[in-house]
Amino acid sequence: MIDKFEVVKGYRHNGTLRKSFNELAKKIFGINFEDWYKNGYWTDKYNPYSIIVENKVVSNVSVNIMEFVANEKSTKYLQLGTVMTAEKYRNNGFISRIMEEIEKDYNNIVEGMYLFANDSVLEFYPKFGYRKTTEYQYSKVICSKCNEVKLKKDNQAQNIQMNNMKDWLLLEKAIEDSVKNCGFEMKNNKELIMFYITQFMQNNVYYIESEGAYVIAEINGDELFLHNIFSEKVVNIDTIANSFSEYIKKVVFGFVPLNNQGYKVEKLCKENTTLLLKGKGFDLFEQDKCIFPTLSHA
Structure with a gap:
């Protein structure tokens, strides 16, 4: 059990933590956000919430402020993504700790939260009030x-x-x-x-x-x-x-x-991918048989 850690957010301009975040993202997902940052496209709309141990990012859930328009109605959501934990630090409850922090910060700001989850964690997110739904193509x-x-x-x-x-x-x-x-x-x-x-x-x-x-x-x-x-x-x-x-x-x-x-x-069926929703802002999305645009996935 890791006793000494902290939850850090809003650190994209911190070179040391950003490098550590990128190293973990590269190892887990094969992606790197450094060029996105250097090109000026990484803004505060994408905000990693990370567990820091000895000045290194060891676990993370990133939040993405999203706005969608349907039937002339604008709705603000929070999309969760880049969910990852270094292998050495798994089974310490870090993702749960981060999720609690996100809930505290955004629960009264957005009309709903969502994420795309793989099959291995489908039993985890319902503990936080998320439910499965279907996209349509x-x-x-x-x-x-x-x-x-x-x-x-x-x-x-x-x-x-x-x-x-x-x-x-x-x-x-x-x-x-x-x-x-x-x-x-x-x-x-x-x-x-x-x-x-x-x-x-x-x-x-x-x-x-x-x-x-x-x-x-x-x-x-x-x-x-x-x-x-x-x-x-x-x-x-x-x-x-x-x-x-x-x-x-x-x-x-x-x-x-x-x-x-x-x-x-x-119905859109993606292998090892399920859309999970939380909140009351998804009525039109589900009623009108929608899909989150592919270029909106974070």
Whole structure:
């Protein structure tokens, strides 16, 4: 049993603790937040709550202030993530201690809390009032007649390699100026989107000139997976799909389409991942069969 420890939060500018946090995150999840910090995207919206032993981060739960808009209603949530404990320090009740601290700080500030949990901890979080729920994924078969139209150059999706600040700033502006393209939309958190774009998804950003649209997407054969769309006007999904290839037959969404009539909707089943909710702010989310946008996961 470890007797001497402290819970520390809000330390992202502390180089020693940030380095220790990154080392643990790298070991547990294979991720590192240092470039995100250096590029200026790590703000106080992402706040690690960590157990510190001998000036090292040995256990952590990060909190993420999230705002979503659905049916013109804005709701503030807290997303928990980067839940980890160094192997040597497990079974000391550290995560429970951190959860108590988070509850104390945020219980009366947000309308709900949520996290994505793996199967090994599904019996742990209900002790804190969390319950399982289901996300729903939308898909659409692309109009075959649209596929017959030969694309003009300004209609084609141009891949933008997001490896420099100039292109990052252009995308940031597009995010800020975009119309609403999602039925359940994350707001005021371009920093989290840029976490993905500047690291794992540098090759997944496209620009369609004719639509004035940045599209974050992956192509798998004749299937297009859309993570998000940032555009000057509400776009036509068939047009977006055919901007990638005339052979795209199906679009799968990592968000709730703005107008989803005629779309196929199915329960989303992810291996070793379950969405857990706590609080009263999820009525619309569950009632309207929503999904948390893939680029909102922290």
